[in-house]
Amino acid sequence: MSQVDEVLHQHRERAQTRDLRLEGLTKEFASFTAVKALDLVVPTGTFFALLGPSGCGKTTTLRMVAGLETPTSGRILLGDDDVTYTKPYKRPVNTVFQNYALFPHLDIAENVAFGLKRRGIKDVKGAVAEMLELTELSTQATKTPGQLSGGQQQRVALARALINRPEVLLLDEPLGALDLKLRRSMQVELKRIQSEVGLTFVHVTHDQEEAMTMADVVAVMNGGVIEQMGSPTELYDNPRTTFVANFLGQSNLVAGEIIGVDGDVVKADMHGTTVSVPRERAHATSGKGWIGVRPEKVLIARTGERIDAPGNHMTGAVVTDASFIGVSTQYRVRMAWGQEITAFEQNTGLREVLAPGTPVDVSWRPEFAFLLDASQDVTAGLGEV
Amino acid sequence: MRGRLTGYWLFAPAALWLALFFAVPLYSLVATSLFDPDGSVLTGYDVAWAFGNFPDAISEYWRPLVRSLVYAGIATAICLVLGYVLAYAIAFKAGRWKNLMLVLVVAPFFTSFLVRTLSWKLILADDGWIVNTLQFVHVLGDDGRLLATPVAVVAGLTYNFLPFMVLPLYAALEKLDPRLIEAASDLYASPARAFWKVTWPLSRPGVVGGVLLTFIPAAGDFINAELLGSPNERMVGNVIQNLFTTTGDYAAAGALSVTLMLIIVAMVVAYARTSSTEDLV
Numbered sequence: 081m082s083q084v085d086e087v088l089h090q091h092r093e094r095a096q097t098r099d100l101r102l103e104g105l106t107k108e109f110a111s112f113t114a115v116k117a118l119d120l121v122v123p124t125g126t127f128f129a130l131l132g133p134s135g136c137g138k139t140t141t142l143r144m145v146a147g148l149e150t151p152t153s154g155r156i157l158l159g160d161d162d163v164t165y166t167k168p169y170k171r172p173v174n175t176v177f178q179n180y181a182l183f184p185h186l187d188i189a190e191n192v193a194f195g196l197k198r199r200g201i202k203d204v205k206g207a208v209a210e211m212l213e214l215t216e217l218s219t220q221a222t223k224t225p226g227q228l229s230g231g232q233q234q235r236v237a238l239a240r241a242l243i244n245r246p247e248v249l250l251l252d253e254p255l256g257a258l259d260l261k262l263r264r265s266m267q268v269e270l271k272r273i274q275s276e277v278g279l280t281f282v283h284v285t286h287d288q289e290e291a292m293t294m295a296d297v298v299a300v301m302n303g304g305v306i307e308q309m310g311s312p313t314e315l316y317d318n319p320r321t322t323f324v325a326n327f328l329g330q331s332n333l334v335a336g337e338i339i340g341v342d343g344d345v346v347k348a349d350m351h352g353t354t355v356s357v358p359r360e361r362a363h364a365t366s367g368k369g370w371i372g373v374r375p376e377k378v379l380i381a382r383t384g385e386r387i388d389a390p391g392n393h394m395t396g397a398v399v400t401d402a403s404f405i406g407v408s409t410q411y412r413v414r415m416a417w418g419q420e421i422t423a424f425e426q427n428t429g430l431r432e433v434l435a436p437g438t439p440v441d442v443s444w445r446p447e448f449a450f451l452l453d454a455s456q457d458v459t460a461g462l463g464e465v
Numbered sequence: 466m467r468g469r470l471t472g473y474w475l476f477a478p479a480a481l482w483l484a485l486f487f488a489v490p491l492y493s494l495v496a497t498s499l500f501d502p503d504g505s506v507l508t509g510y511d512v513a514w515a516f517g518n519f520p521d522a523i524s525e526y527w528r529p530l531v532r533s534l535v536y537a538g539i540a541t542a543i544c545l546v547l548g549y550v551l552a553y554a555i556a557f558k559a560g561r562w563k564n565l566m567l568v569l570v571v572a573p574f575f576t577s578f579l580v581r582t583l584s585w586k587l588i589l590a591d592d593g594w595i596v597n598t599l600q601f602v603h604v605l606g607d608d609g610r611l612l613a614t615p616v617a618v619v620a621g622l623t624y625n626f627l628p629f630m631v632l633p634l635y636a637a638l639e640k641l642d643p644r645l646i647e648a649a650s651d652l653y654a655s656p657a658r659a660f661w662k663v664t665w666p667l668s669r670p671g672v673v674g675g676v677l678l679t680f681i682p683a684a685g686d687f688i689n690a691e692l693l694g695s696p697n698e699r700m701v702g703n704v705i706q707n708l709f710t711t712t713g714d715y716a717a718a719g720a721l722s723v724t725l726m727l728i729i730v731a732m733v734v735a736y737a738r739t740s741s742t743e744d745l746v
Contacts, residue, residue: 146651169650169653169655177651181642181647182648195653198654198662241652
């Protein structure tokens with residue numbers, strides 16, 4: 081059972097059915113198709129991230145689930161209920177908007193109580209107090225949104241949505257407007273609140289680190305379709321496309337000629353060196369391919385020194401750049417065939433930083449490599465936010 | 466030393482302006498309202514502290530006074546409804562036509578107020594197509610008419626002061642973030658609820674501004690009643706104009722003007738209070 085299946089399984093145990101399902105969901109605007117025949121199942125209780133660069137259709141998808149956008153075709157189901165054309169105010173779905181969209185004429189308590197009151201609940205005091213407590217806003221109840229800091233406004237937006245106990249909580253880049261430090265602490269906070277309330281969270285973001293930190297399942301979207309979906313480790317270790325390999329973290333992608341399947345591995349010729357890739361990580365088995373490896377998996381040593389990695393040994397490389405980052409050093413290494421690859425090395429103190437110009441050997445453990453179809457653009461997902 | 470006085474010098478133009486165009490005319494008007502009622506163009510006028518001018522004027526002219534407030538009130542209410550719809554459409558639905566529509570709202574100002582009102586006389590004329598159509602569908606009787614009726618006066622007021630309602634409403638609605646309406650709808654508010662709970666309260670400054678800018682000039686207007694109304698149903702503006710220019714009864718005219726002003730100020734303060742827009746009062 082793969083990691084993602086395991087996670088999904090656990091969540092199914094916790095709460096029965098009422099998964100959010102998107103079937104063939106498509107949204108066309110006048111000049112382009114924002115979302116193309118999207119199929120997706122978000123199991124109850126998961127923290128689900130839709131990750132992608134701006135313009136990939138993730139926000140449009142979210143807005144369709146919220147009911148703020150009508151799909152061109154396809155269906156949205158909550159459990160067995162088709163909510164595709166249900167009005168937004170009749171859906172058990174709430175949204176934390178990108179710019180919070182707090183009501184400026186209402187105080188914090190009134191903002192938080194808004195949803196309950198509209199549903200005709202008279203006594204909202206207890207629920208509001210409890211929600212303000214959960215989001216650490218109790219002392220701000222009588223202030224107006226304009227008097228709060230960005231982080232506090234963000235929490236009000238969250239409280240205002242959460243208090244309704246929606247079946248699905250949608251978060252549209254909720255941390256985008258916060259500074260880095262606050263963002264990190266809010267990520268932890270959001271994750272804590274999600275596991276406390278046990279609701280389904282669908283989080284839209286372009287920040288891969290944010291998605292990986294918080295989500296149980298990440299779906300990487302690009303050009304209106306989902307490129308790959310899985311747990312953060314699965315996506316990171318075994319990307320299926322060059323886009324995922326580049327957008328989620330960094331990857332070294334080296335062109336190679338696939339030799340063929342050999343038992344548990346697929347062998348490929350990489351500029352004269354035969355390298356092997358585990359079969360479950362090989363997404364091409366013939367012709368040309370991209371051999372990929374994450375920078376922290378690349379090991380380097382002065383020429384002739386022993387490298388702690390069996391196989392995939394390459395000689396004749398030269399360090400071209402070394403950036404000291406504190407916890408680690410980032411090397412740029414020019415391989416014998418002229419391509420530069422990146423290697424991260426923990427600064428364990430076992431060896432001094434290698435100066436540019438140092439001749440080195442390069443290696444990586446075969447089990448950490450992956451193999452992608454060469455028909456894809458090797459730069460897909462690079463530099464996109 | 467100079468630095469401390471600079472602030473006062475900067476204040477001087479505003480103070481001078483206020484003195485010249487507000488304090489002096491106001492003093493003159495109040496003084497006029499207290500003229501000896503027996504004065505005439507021939508004998509001259511004296512400030513006689515004749516407070517009796519007020520009860521005299523009110524008891525004689527309370528009908529046009531009340532009529533003015535009622536007409537202006539109805540016209541303002543119609544302007545608010547029409548203007549809100551128009552301003553909302555311009556702010557949220559007009560898209561690239563927004564600027565053109567705003568120009569069209571202001572366009573009538575390029576023509577004289579008098580000419581525009583006169584042209585309504587043609588439009589509402591007894592043999593005009595509107596009257597004919599209304600007679601045809603039996604909304605009006607066979608000898609029914611629009612001209613020289615309160616309907617024509619209120620219609621004229623509504624038409625003439627509509628832009629004063631639309632512009633402040635537009636300014637308020639334009640600032641409203643449409644995402645707030647989406648948020649309301651996401652939080653279980655039907656479109657009607659979202660309007661009353663979010664759009665309306667946030668557009669209140671525009672409503673207050675528009676109502677004041679429409680009601681105040683409409684209550685003092687005399688052109689519409691003069692051209693479109695009947696001589697038997699005059700507004701207070703006509704009475705004042707007549708007293709000043711024809712009868713020469715400056716004392717009564719002044720007393721009536723001051724009375725109208727006080728009533729309007731009182732209504733404005735009361736209205737702004739209930740609308741809880743402290744920044745206006």
